[in-house]
Amino acid sequence: xxxxxxxxxxxxxxxxxxxxxxxxxxxxxxxxxxxxxxxxxxxxxxxxxxxxxxxxxxxxxxxxxxxxxxxxxxxxxxxxxxxxxxxxxxxxxxxxxxxxxxxxxxxxxxxxxxxxxxxxxxxxxxxxxxxxxxxxxxxxxxxxxxxxxxxxxxxxxxxxxxxxxxxxxxxxxxxxxxxxxxxxxxxxxxxxxxxxxxxxxxxxxxxxxxxxxxxxxxxxxxxxxxxxxxxxxxxxxxxxxxxxxxxxxxxxxxxxxxxxxxxxxxxxxxxxxxxxxxxxxxxxxxxxxxxxxxxxxxxxxxxxxxxxxxxxxxxxxxxxxxxxxxxxxxx
Amino acid sequence: xxxxxxxxxxxxxxxxxxxxxxxxxxxxxxxxxxxxxxxxxxxxxxxxxxxxxxxxxxxxxxxxxxxxxxxxxxxxxxxxxxxxxxxxxxxxxxxxxxxxxxxxxxxxxxxxxxxxxxxxxxxxxxxxxxxxxxxxxxxxxxxxxxxxxxxxxxxxxxxxxxxxxxxxxxxxxxxxxxxxxxxxxxxxxxxxxxxxxxxxxxxxxxxxxxxxxxxxxxxxxxxxxxxxxxxxxxxxxxxxxxxxxxxxxxxxxxxxxxxxxxxxxxxxxxxxxxxxxxxxxxxxxxxxxxxxxxxxxxx
Ligand SMILES: Nc1ncnc2c1ncn2[C@@H]1O[C@H](COP(=O)(O)OP(=O)(O)OP(=O)(O)O)[C@@H](O)[C@H]1O
Ligand SMILES: [Mg+2]
Numbered sequence: 001x002x003x004x005x006x007x008x009x010x011x012x013x014x015x016x017x018x019x020x021x022x023x024x025x026x027x028x029x030x031x032x033x034x035x036x037x038x039x040x041x042x043x044x045x046x047x048x049x050x051x052x053x054x055x056x057x058x059x060x061x062x063x064x065x066x067x068x069x070x071x072x073x074x075x076x077x078x079x080x081x082x083x084x085x086x087x088x089x090x091x092x093x094x095x096x097x098x099x100x101x102x103x104x105x106x107x108x109x110x111x112x113x114x115x116x117x118x119x120x121x122x123x124x125x126x127x128x129x130x131x132x133x134x135x136x137x138x139x140x141x142x143x144x145x146x147x148x149x150x151x152x153x154x155x156x157x158x159x160x161x162x163x164x165x166x167x168x169x170x171x172x173x174x175x176x177x178x179x180x181x182x183x184x185x186x187x188x189x190x191x192x193x194x195x196x197x198x199x200x201x202x203x204x205x206x207x208x209x210x211x212x213x214x215x216x217x218x219x220x221x222x223x224x225x226x227x228x229x230x231x232x233x234x235x236x237x238x239x240x241x242x243x244x245x246x247x248x249x250x251x252x253x254x255x256x257x258x259x260x261x262x263x264x265x266x267x268x269x270x271x272x273x274x275x276x277x278x279x280x281x282x283x284x285x286x287x288x289x290x291x292x293x294x295x296x297x298x299x300x301x302x303x304x305x306x307x308x309x310x311x312x313x314x315x316x317x318x319x320x321x322x323x324x325x326x327x328x329x330x331x
Numbered sequence: 332x333x334x335x336x337x338x339x340x341x342x343x344x345x346x347x348x349x350x351x352x353x354x355x356x357x358x359x360x361x362x363x364x365x366x367x368x369x370x371x372x373x374x375x376x377x378x379x380x381x382x383x384x385x386x387x388x389x390x391x392x393x394x395x396x397x398x399x400x401x402x403x404x405x406x407x408x409x410x411x412x413x414x415x416x417x418x419x420x421x422x423x424x425x426x427x428x429x430x431x432x433x434x435x436x437x438x439x440x441x442x443x444x445x446x447x448x449x450x451x452x453x454x455x456x457x458x459x460x461x462x463x464x465x466x467x468x469x470x471x472x473x474x475x476x477x478x479x480x481x482x483x484x485x486x487x488x489x490x491x492x493x494x495x496x497x498x499x500x501x502x503x504x505x506x507x508x509x510x511x512x513x514x515x516x517x518x519x520x521x522x523x524x525x526x527x528x529x530x531x532x533x534x535x536x537x538x539x540x541x542x543x544x545x546x547x548x549x550x551x552x553x554x555x556x557x558x559x560x561x562x563x564x565x566x567x568x569x570x571x572x573x574x575x576x577x578x579x580x581x582x583x584x585x586x587x588x589x590x591x592x593x594x595x596x597x598x599x600x601x602x603x604x605x606x607x608x609x610x611x612x613x614x615x616x617x618x619x620x621x622x623x624x625x626x627x628x629x630x
Contacts, residue, residue, distance in 0.1 A: 175477045180462070180470035180485070187452050187463050193414065194450035198464050198528055199438035200471070208473055 001283045006275050008147030013271035014264045017155075017227040020162035021047075021220045022266070025244035026251070026259035027169045028216030033245075034253035035177055036209040037189030039092055042083065042099030043244050045106045046214040048236035049075045050221025052110060052119060055231045058128035060118060065131030069222065076218035080211040088206045095210075103238060111233035124232035132226050133157060155227075162223045166260065169216050174256045176212075185209055186254075246308055252318030261319055269307070273300040342558045346392035346579040347594075353580075355593035358385035365390035365532055365563050366411070366442075371420030373403075373410055380406045381417070382587040388532075393554065393564040395574040395595070398584035399608055404567045405447050407584065408536055412444045413437040425531065439466070441531035445538065447567070451517040453510025457501060460509050460520055461492035464527025492527060499523040499553065515542040522553065533557055535566040539573055551577050571599060583607065 013019065025043050032038040053072030057063045083102055087095045109115060111122045119125065136157035144151045151159070176182050185205055187195040192202045225231045243266075251262025277296035280288035291299065311318070353359050364387035373381040381403040388394050396404050409415035411422060413434035421430040424442050438444075452460050465488040470481025496502045499519045504512060509520060518538055525533060538554070539547050554577055557564050568574050574581060574595055581598040583591040585607035591598055598604055 172477060175479065176473070179476035179479070180468045180481055181473055181476035183455070183459055183463050184471055186455060190452045190454055191450050193434075193446070194452055195463070196414075196434045197412070197438055197444055197446070197450070198524070199435050199443075199466060200463075201433075201435050212473075 001279050001285075004147050006272060006279060008149045009275045010268040010272040011146055012149045012151070014268035015159070015163075016267065017158065017162070017223065018271075019263045019267040020159065020166060021224045021227070022240075022244050022247050023166050023259055023263035024162075024169055024216050024220035024223065025240070026248040026263060027166070027173060028213035028220070029244050029248050030213075030253060030255075030259050031173060031176075031216070032209050032213035034248060034255075034258070035182065035189060036185040036206060037092065038088075038206060038210055038213075039096035040099050040210065040213060041096050041238070041241055042101075042103035043213075043217045043220075044236040044238060044240040045099070045103035046076050046079060046217025047221035047224060047240060048103075048106055048110060048231075048233070049079055050218030051225035051231040051236070052125070052221075053218075054222055054225050055125035055128045056118060058131065059120075059125045065129060068128075072218045072222060073215055076214045077211050080214040081207070084207045084210045088203055088210070100238065100241075103236075103241065107233050107236055110236070119233075122233060124230055124235075126230045129226045129229050132161075158223065158227050162227075165219050165223065169219065170256060170260060172212075177256060181205075246304070249308070249318055250311060252320030255318070255320040255322075258318055258320045265319070270300065270304060273303055342391060342561070343393075343555070343579065346389065346558070350389055350392065350580050350594065353389075353592075355591075355597060357589040357592055359387070359592055361387040361389040363390045364388060366422065366424050366565075368411070368422040369420060371407070371410055371417045371422060373406055373415065373417045379587050381410060383407065383420075383584075383589055386582060386589050386592075388563065388565055389580060390563050391558065391561060392579040393558050393566070393577055395578035395581045396565060396567045396584060397569070397571075397574055397581060402584040402607075403587040404584055405536055408444055408534055408567070411437075412442060412534065414444075438528065441529070442534065443525045443528050443530035443532070444534040445518075445521045445525055445536055447536040447540070449514070449517045449521050451509040451512065451520050453508060455509055456505070457496065457507055457509050457512070457520060458489065458492055458505040460524050461496060461505075461527055462488050464524040465491065466528050488527075495523045495526055500549070515546045518542055519546070519550065519553075522550075526557075530562060532563040532565065535564065537567050537569070539568060539570060547573065575599070 025047060028046070029040060029043055032040045050072040053075050054065055054068030057068035057071055058065050083095070083099055087098045110119045113121060133154055136153060138153040138156050140153055142153040142156055144156065184195060184200050188202055188205055196202050224235060228235070247262035247266045248259050249262070250266055251258035251260065274297065277288060277291070277300060278293055281291060281293065281296060283289075349362050353361055366388040368383055368386045370385070371381060371383045372379065396407070398404055406415065410417045411429070413429065413432050413436070416431070421428060423429070424437075424440060427440060429437055429440075452463070455463070462485070468481065468488065469475045469484055475481060493502065493505065496505055499522070501516060501519060501523065504516065509517065512520060518541070522535065522538060535554070538550060542550060551573065554564055554566065578595055581593060581595050582589055583598060583601070583604050590607060591601045591604050593601070
């Protein structure tokens with residue numbers, strides 16, 4: 001058992017690409033679900049819209065990567081409007097159904113043969129991030145090693161920008177939720193008729209929350225695309241949305257830093273268990289070595305499910321949540 | 332027979348004087364109506380919940396809307412305030428046509444309602460509930476909220492909220508979650524919160540339901556106070572003693588329609604009203620004999 005290797009993987013995962021991507025996606029869901037009570041089950045679609053915008057703009061149209069960024073943001077805003085206009089006046093569950101279906105439709109369009117020319121079908125799109133790395137201030141030979149893991153200059157630049165985006169998204173969240181705007185959306189989460197009766201345009205607030213959370217989803221999509229130098233429809237499956245929800249609930253919904261803490265812990269544990277199990281098999285640990293590598297990979301997903309169940313039973317408010325708020329639900 | 336009730340105040344005298352010559356018939360025209368309703372009808376499937384031909388509400392008066400359970404009072408409130416849409420009908424508030432207007436716009440025009448089932452926002456503090464009521468807050472727009480341009484306005488809003496909380500004896504509770512308040516305190520909070528919007532007309536759906544007698548007394552004083560401040564009050568109430576105590580005018584609904592109107596004493600002697608309430612032959616007036624309809628089950 002190489003404990004230092006396991007530890008290194010945990011640290012690099014806690015602050016690595018996935019942590020950034022799902023942190024951003026979860027911050028978006030925190031605005032929508034945590035504070036406003038909107039069940040957006042289609043965050044993967046917003047990520048896809050962001051990722052594919054930068055990819056397609058470069059690969060198909062030969063434009064700059066940086067043109068893709070505003071296009072991705074505008075596309076995410078349009079998607080939010082498209083999903084929100086018919087559903088936000090209806091009961092909360094309608095949005096959930098529509099967003100989950102829309103996310104699948106978008107993914108299937110992205111991988112369809114009909115649009116293969118544009119989106120590259122199931123292969124997706126590659127090699128579009130040069131414009132992004134061109135701005136990197138780090139020298140080509142820059143590298144950080146954490147134990148046996150090495151982070152190269154491109155990763156370093158991606159992580160720098162990624163964590164800055166996370167910081168920006170957290171700052172915006174923090175500024176908003178402590179403001180009167182935040183008060184209105186928290187009111188809507190609890191009882192939208194009460195808020196309406198006080199003269200607030202509930203529909204407009206829900207739409208703003210949906211759009212803002214969707215834009216954060218698009219940012220997550222940018223980082224996914226850059227980090228992998230690749231966009232691929234199967235990265236944006238509904239699983240991605242549920243990972244973001246798991247992270248939010250783990251860290252604590254309706255807490256500004258909930259998604260941050262959630263994503264760090266989630267990825268450290270998720271990848272940590274993976275290497276632990278594989279190391280354990282190699283080292284012939286009792287019980288664990290009865291499995292092979294494929295089984296171990298499945299087991300860790302089961303452990304995540306178990307962990308979330310235990311969390312919901314013993315600490316439903318998440319790590320940072322406020323138990324008092326939940327207890328009041330029962331009244 | 333007491334010839335005067337405990338109702339007091341100069342605005343009360345004004346209202347009584349203004350309404351003295353109004354004929355005691357359903358749909359009677361008022362000298363200075365703030366709200367004029369015409370042909371408002373709403374049915375649920377086969378059931379006609381509301382079918383009001385014509386009704387007017389006098390400005391600056393306290394008008395009680397009474398009627399047996401299921402008479403359509405709450406539905407009527409919902410229709411007037413944009414929380415429900417009528418099949419047909421129109422109504423003018425302060426000369427403005429409200430038909431088809433969304434609820435939040437109705438509220439912005441100054442017609443504010445409370446709910447039969449109290450809607451205190453329990454996961455927010457009492458003071459935040461109050462602040463939410465204030466109108467035209469710059470910090471409720473996204474960009475100014477992010478830029479923090481709302482701080483000074485927040486101070487003014489909080490000051491106003493604290494004043495109202497003190498008036499409603501909730502000041503000590505200001506930092507508590509609204510969910511920790513008692514049922515009666517929530518009624519008080521909901522009313523105080525409505526007042527944060529500086530309404531011209533307040534519509535209260537059973538403000539006294541579930542409130543203990545001591546608190547009822549102070550709630551009644553608050554409602555009379557609204558009239559003294561120049562607001563128009565329309566409220567639904569089952570307790571006839573309360574109705575007699577504070578209202579200048581009473582409108583009686585039964586099976587969706589207005590069946591009688593008049594000053595409290597006269598209305599309660601009205602044969603049609605007694606029949607509607609008791610469903611049979613009765614020769615007693617509705618109060619004094621102690622027949623009251625305080626409803627707590629709905630809580
Ligand atoms: N959403 C609805 N769907 C179907 N029927 C309804 C609905 N809302 C109200 N009704 C019916 O309309 C009628 C009037 O109801 P409403 O709530 O307005 O009565 P109310 O006068 O407020 O009674 P209460 O004094 O008990 O509060 C009732 O018969 C009720 O069953
Ligand atoms: Mg009612």
